[in-house]
Amino acid sequence: MTQRIAIIGASGYTGAELIRLIATHPSFEIKALAANSKAGQTMAQVFPHLRHLDLPALVTWEEIDFDGIDLCFCALPHKTSQEVISKLPGHLKIVDLSADFRLRDPADYGKWYGNPHAAEEMQKEAVYGLTEFYRDDIRGARLVAGTGCNAATGQFALRPLISAGVIGLDDIILDLKCGVSGAGRSLKENLLHAELSEGTNAYAVGGTHRHLGEFDQEFSKLAGRDVRVQFTPHLLPMNRGILATAYVSGEADAVHDALTRAYADEPFLEVLPMGETPSTHHVRGSNFCHIGVTGDRIPGRAIVVAALDNLTKGSSGQAVQNANLMLGVDETAGLMLAPCFP
Amino acid sequence: MTQRIAIIGASGYTGAELIRLIATHPSFEIKALAANSKAGQTMAQVFPHLRHLDLPALVTWEEIDFDGIDLCFCALPHKTSQEVISKLPGHLKIVDLSADFRLRDPADYGKWYGNPHAAEEMQKEAVYGLTEFYRDDIRGARLVAGTGCNAATGQFALRPLISAGVIGLDDIILDLKCGVSGAGRSLKENLLHAELSEGTNAYAVGGTHRHLGEFDQEFSKLAGRDVRVQFTPHLLPMNRGILATAYVSGEADAVHDALTRAYADEPFLEVLPMGETPSTHHVRGSNFCHIGVTGDRIPGRAIVVAALDNLTKGSSGQAVQNANLMLGVDETAGLMLAPCFP
Amino acid sequence: MTQRIAIIGASGYTGAELIRLIATHPSFEIKALAANSKAGQTMAQVFPHLRHLDLPALVTWEEIDFDGIDLCFCALPHKTSQEVISKLPGHLKIVDLSADFRLRDPADYGKWYGNPHAAEEMQKEAVYGLTEFYRDDIRGARLVAGTGCNAATGQFALRPLISAGVIGLDDIILDLKCGVSGAGRSLKENLLHAELSEGTNAYAVGGTHRHLGEFDQEFSKLAGRDVRVQFTPHLLPMNRGILATAYVSGEADAVHDALTRAYADEPFLEVLPMGETPSTHHVRGSNFCHIGVTGDRIPGRAIVVAALDNLTKGSSGQAVQNANLMLGVDETAGLMLAPCFP
Amino acid sequence: MTQRIAIIGASGYTGAELIRLIATHPSFEIKALAANSKAGQTMAQVFPHLRHLDLPALVTWEEIDFDGIDLCFCALPHKTSQEVISKLPGHLKIVDLSADFRLRDPADYGKWYGNPHAAEEMQKEAVYGLTEFYRDDIRGARLVAGTGCNAATGQFALRPLISAGVIGLDDIILDLKCGVSGAGRSLKENLLHAELSEGTNAYAVGGTHRHLGEFDQEFSKLAGRDVRVQFTPHLLPMNRGILATAYVSGEADAVHDALTRAYADEPFLEVLPMGETPSTHHVRGSNFCHIGVTGDRIPGRAIVVAALDNLTKGSSGQAVQNANLMLGVDETAGLMLAPCFP
Incomplete structure (x- = not known):
């Protein structure tokens, strides 16, 4: 049975990635595409790489007739997203790609995002x-x-370790290396090719990145106590990919074992053999996440490295995976695309 | 019905690209993978981006039992390819990705490749x-x-123009911009990241590139007379993609019209509206070729620009498309993957 | 004797490149830096790579006391530049990096730039x-x-050939490959890393690029008749560098000879041995231009390839070279920096 | 007075970088260049970006007449370096860029490099x-x-902190992001553009990188007790640059203060204002090192980030700086080149 899909916020990178994935999805059909700032344009104008597809033209989200829609992806900026979603009809299944509904406690949302929910x-x-x-x-x-x-990347590396109790909770360090598409299609000086290529820098240093709200919420819930990690993202001269290097106290064998067992039946999470390390090259354009574990020369210390594509497994691929579950479709439908290397 | 596939030369980039495409092909199943220099290894070792696939380990091509194979892709270097193919069983359908059988006249082969056929x-x-x-x-x-x-890129831009007689045949210039994966996974100094990134150069300047043998053969056959184009490739700091800029004498409208008519029913060849220009960004990882036409300020001159992904439409995607035809499968099967942008 | 220098438009890439070069210039001293949109900021804020230098803070150009200035570089956008320059004091020597005074005939300026001079x-x-x-x-x-x-790049390749009468004037084709810094520090979607890296496209196709005004003016003056070249620029995923591939009719030996003789005593223009081709990698960050000549397999056709760094020899290096001449300093002062490779 | 310089190992990247720096050095003159595998070639053949320089052709090191040489840079691979250096004449001042004489204890050398000294x-x-x-x-x-x-990068970030006693010694983590030129001009698959661009991975994970020998030696000597840091390097798709992110326990203010005081008079080490973070973009091609300090949201934790160019301040620039000292020349001579951005 064909599932009728709408996408609000189709002119950004996560919107385009949703369409890329749905293009070869066996049971999803795109019925409406909205992007209020570009309403009236075709997707071929906004994203020429999608020109071969027979897609509806962009409209404003208010123009969509949601009666004929089964599920709506919402790929808007945070704050805008909650305003739009609160006005959508009640029958509609919704997968939101923004930050607006990630934090269960509205006070946490206010703290990290600076506006009341x-x-x-x-x-x-x-x-x-x-x-x-x-x-x-x-x-x-x-x-x-x-x-x-x-x-997502940090949690794939760490959740099973917290659950299994195989690492210390008070000295977790997450050093992330991030491709630039995570910042979206926004016109900022530091995202220009001339500013970004051939160099790297840290940003949001010192525990100010908003994704810490999610780490705090999820790791604390898992551990049954407050957990606060150190997390420093770095901007790398590449378009796609996140590599998370997690420094933990714990025995590498126990760490590897906990991950291997936790992900044994997962179609998209691959734990590498002990001592091997993943690369973002090898997950690019796919919904896979590769995870490696190595023990350090310092006894009792281990390094866990996780790699995924921020636009796929990190956002739009995850969104399709969730939509599959919500619609009763095979969870991997449309998501088995092999990574695009080189 | 499942078609049983073998790949000889599976450890190179075109081999990997074949596997990437076949991974989501509805009716192909990989039964054997050969790479004599890496026999005994798994594909996960040779190409970790394919580790999620359940693939046979690499063997030597001599070890393959071809009785159970319907079609064999041969992705070997030229010269080696003809030696191997001449020893394969006669029942086997073969798609060769090397240069060895492209030139109909063995003398042409000898001239361009330097060894007798x-x-x-x-x-x-x-x-x-x-x-x-x-x-x-x-x-x-x-x-x-x-x-x-x-x-392939140059022919997609020019063949309909020669057939329709809308351009001059004596002053065709093809200036190509090529991604580095076309050179394969070979260890050459000029292919190192440190030598290649952030710069560009021409190579095989002056009419020495071997693909001229194909242009000569095909364009002359089409025109019914000798046609010799000028062709200069340039190496660009990007992994995938070829952009062909063709300078021709002719009226742009007639040129655009000839291309539009020729490709009206083609699933993979997209002629852009008059005056628009394609980008390799927008075909990356896909089997599509985008073609644009613009008239010059100089009357009677036109520019045709064609963009494709050298590993997909330029080699492995084309190979799968041909295999589909040879095996009676839908020609587009496995090939409708949307381009991966950004 | 120290020459006192001012730079108006110091917050763009050509402004920064002027400062980089002057930083090790033996007789230039920067006395004033203006950037009206960023007045009040320090150069360390605007361009952190210059933070080790003891530079004046940014002011508006109206605030500069030009009595103490010997020469002023003006690195403003076109149109703004002529407005500012027309108000500068009459004693001041000026090197303008904009397009505003390149075209001798104001009608040409109006035609290419769309506003009256x-x-x-x-x-x-x-x-x-x-x-x-x-x-x-x-x-x-x-x-x-x-x-x-x-x-500049096209003229270095072609002027001596027109002067020497060794090429045809009616079928010159210039295919340029350009790094992105030529577009400046402007916030445009197509200049984002995510849009630009790993791909290429032509732009201003068909004879619409404004630099054609300069080609027309200079080549026609040289030839004593109207000369109209075909010129197509391409945007490449690299920050610095222009590679010009010129297709001409003429004998390669005569072409090479004309270039070799014309540039025999030039400190910055290097003609490579016959048949060698230059690379933008090998001039990056320097004031050098490398030029190569190759004959084509088609008799009577030659290819000339020129490579330079658009920010150095293509703009700010040229500007310093001119300032040296205007101020009676050694022409090469401050400009002998070796290219930065890799 | 002109200092007469020889370089052994001139065909690698650090050799080329030495020549680039010496090209504008006021008192160094290159008298001999050796590269045994490329003896007989010119530098213009081996490194075309140096073609404008009037350099001696490459010879074998045995052919150099060291009587006319004041100082010799040795840029050979480790192991080869010690063999060659042990045969050089006793009067010669030598700056070795290899790993062969970094570790004071020959047992340490044997442990990290696998061969006896x-x-x-x-x-x-x-x-x-x-x-x-x-x-x-x-x-x-x-x-x-x-x-x-x-x-070098890690020590610039950490030495003053260990000396001042402002950080804990038992939980130091160094996460490094490294450009590819640090691996040299060697033909390895993972250094190919197609394998490296647009992605990243960790390597030598778990405390196996040889530079740990230096960290252990130097930090332990400074602290007067054994210090063992965790150190994980990552390979990034960029040619030049190292960014070291150091996670330490300590008060950020004390950390910033210790660095500021230690480097107050250093010409090449720039400590950024508290809370700012450096970028490798802003030191590229230069001898500068930028260092930033930020406190974490977790009390008592700080992050120190240091950025330098591995080929300049990380090796050849450092080598020239040392040579300046050894020869009684101004320490900064030839090294004040501004970074090349963008």
Whole structure:
């Protein structure tokens, strides 16, 4: 049975990535595309790489007739997203890719995003969209909140270790290396090719990145106590990919074992043989996440490295995976595209 | 019905690209993978981006039992390819990705490749694999010779113009901009990141590039007279993509019209609206070729620009497209992957 | 004797490149830096790579006391530049890096730039700043108009050939490959890393690029008749560098000979041995231009390839070279920095 | 007075970088260049970006007449370096860029490099070449051992903190992001553009990188007790640059203060204002190192980030700086080149 899909916010990178994935999805059909700032344009104008597809032209989201839609992806900026979603019809299943429904406590949202939440009631029914850990809730959810791409990467590396109790909770360090598409299609000086290529820098240093709200929420819930990690993202001269290097105290064998067992049946999470390290090259354009574990020369210290594509497994691929669950479709439908290397 | 596939030369980039495409092909199944220099290794070792696939380990091509194989892709270097192919069993359908069977006249082969042809008899039955122009021959062929990636790009831009007689034949200039994966996974100093990134240069300047053998053969056949184009490739700091800029004498409207009519029903060849120009960004990782036409300020001069992905439409995607025809499968099967942008 | 220098438009890439070069210039001292949109900021804020230098803070150009200035570089956008320059004091030597005084005929300016010229009187005294060909005029000039970076590259490849009468004038084709810094520090979607890296496209196709005004003016003057070249620029995923591939009719030996003789005593123009081709990698960050000549397999056709760094020899290096002449300093002062490779 | 310079190992990247720097050095003159594998070639053939220089052709090192040489840079691979240096004449001042004389204890050398030291006697007189910390010893030395590029970056970030006692010594983590030129001009698959661009990975994970030998030696000596840091390098798609992110326990203010005081008079080490972070973009091609400090949201934790160019401040620039000291020349001579941005 064909599922009728709408996308709001189709003119950004996560919107384009949703369309790329749905283009070869066996049971999804795109019925409406909205981008208020570019309403009236065709997708071929906004994203020429999608010109071969027979897609509806862009409209404003208010123009969409949601009666004929089964599920709506919302790929808007945070704050705008909650305002729009709160006005969508109640029958509609929604996968939100913004930050607006990720934090369960509206006070946390206010703290990290700087504005009061405009749809607190809807927050209560939102399910956190880290598929592999909230699968059952997602199946029955009406509103799923996609995770931050950095937050997903770090959690894939660390959640099973916290659950299994094989690492210390007070000295976790997450050093992330991030491709630039995570910043979206926004016109900022530091995102220009001339400013970014052939160099790197840290940003949001010192515990100010908003995805820390997710780490705090999720790791603390898992551990049953407050957990505060150190997290420093770095901007790299590449378009796609996040590599998370996690420094933990714990025995590497126990760490590797906990990950291997946790992900044994996961179609998209691959734990490498002990001592091997993943590369973002090898997951580019795909929904896979590769994870490697190595022990350090210092006894009792281990390094866990996780690699995924921020636009796919980190956002739009995750969103499709969640939509599959919500619509009763095979969870991997449309998502088995092999990584594009080189 | 599942088609049983073997790949010889699976450890190079075109081999990996074949596997990437076949990974989501609805009716192909990989039964054997050969790479004599890496026999005994797994594909996860040779190409970690394919580790999620359940693939046979690498063997030598001599070890393959071809009784259980319907079609064999041969992605070997030229010269080696003809030696191996001449020893393969006669029932086997073969798509060769090397240069060995592209030139119909063995003397041309000797001239451009510097060694006598070792399988002249087989050359006689080989069909030139530019799908859109040899479709009927390919359907019935046992051996199809994949084209050069540069040769494909230039021909997509120019063949309909020569056929329609809308351009002059004596002053065609093809200036190509090529990504580095076309050079394969070979260890050469000029292919190192440190030597290649952030700069560009021409190579094989002056009419020495081997793909000229294909241009000469095909354009002369089409025109019914000798045609010799000027062709200069340039190496660009990017992994995938060829952009061909063709300078021709002719009226832009007639040029655009000839291309539009020729490709009206082609699933992979997209002619842009008059005056628009394509980008390799917008075909990356896909089997599509975008073509644009612009008139020059100088009356009677036009510019045709064609963009494709050298690993996909320029070689492995073309190979799968040809294999689909040879095996009676839908021509686009496995090839509708949307380009991966950004 | 120290020459006192001011730079107006110091917050753009050509402004920063001027400062980089002057940083190790033996007799220039920067006395004032203006950037009206960033007045009040320090250069360390605007360009952190210059933080080790003891530079004046940014002011508006109106705040500069020009009594203490010997020469002023003006690195403003076109149109703004002529408005500002027309108000500068009459004693001041000026090197303008914009397009405003390049075209001698104000009608040409209006045609290519779309607005009437606001300082026609000053245009009359402006000298075209292609140093190697206007050296004597530049020495005595008060106002020198820096050339377009593409215009410089094409002229280095072609001027001696037109002068020597060794090529045809009616079928010259210039195919340029350009790094992105030529577009400046402007916030445009197509200049984002995510849009630009790993791909290429043509732009201003069909004879619409403004640097054609310079080609027309200079080549026609040289030839004593109208000359109209075909010129297509391409945007490449690299920050610095222009590679010009010129397709001409003529004998390669005569072409090589004309270039070799013309540039025999030039400190910055290097003609490679016959048959060798230059690379933008090998001139990056320097004031050098490398030029190579190759004959084509088609008799009577030759290819000339020129490579330079658009920010150095193509604009700010040329500007310093001209300033050296205007101030009676050794022409190469501050400009012998070796290219930065890799 | 002109200092007569020889370079052994001139065909690698650090050799080329030495020549680039010496090209505008006011008192160094290159008298001999050796590269045994490329003896007989010119530097224009081996490194075309140096073609404008009037350089001696490459010879074997055995052919050099060292009587006319004041100082010799040795840019050979480790192991080869000690064999060659042990045969050089006793009067010669030597700056070695290899790893061969960095570790004072030959047992340490054997442990990290896997072969016994072939010149233990010479090791005794070698001075560790981290200029800012061994300045006086270097002035009087005959043999100076250049540091590892990673080792230099980490030490610039951490030495003053260990000396001042403002950080804990048992939980130091160094996460490094490294450009590819640090791996040299070697033909390895993972250094190909197609394998490296647009992605990243960790390597030598778990405490196996050889530069740890230097960290252990130097930090332990400073602290007066054994110090073992965790150090994980990552390969980034960029040619030049190292960014070291150091995670330490300590008060950020005290950390910033210790660095600021230690480097107050250093010409090449720039401590940024509290809370700012450096970028490798802003030191590219220069001898500068930028260092930033930020406190974490977790009390008592700080992050120190250091950025330098591995080929300049990390090796060849450091080597020239040391040579300046050894020859009684101004320490900054030839090294004030501004970074090349963009």
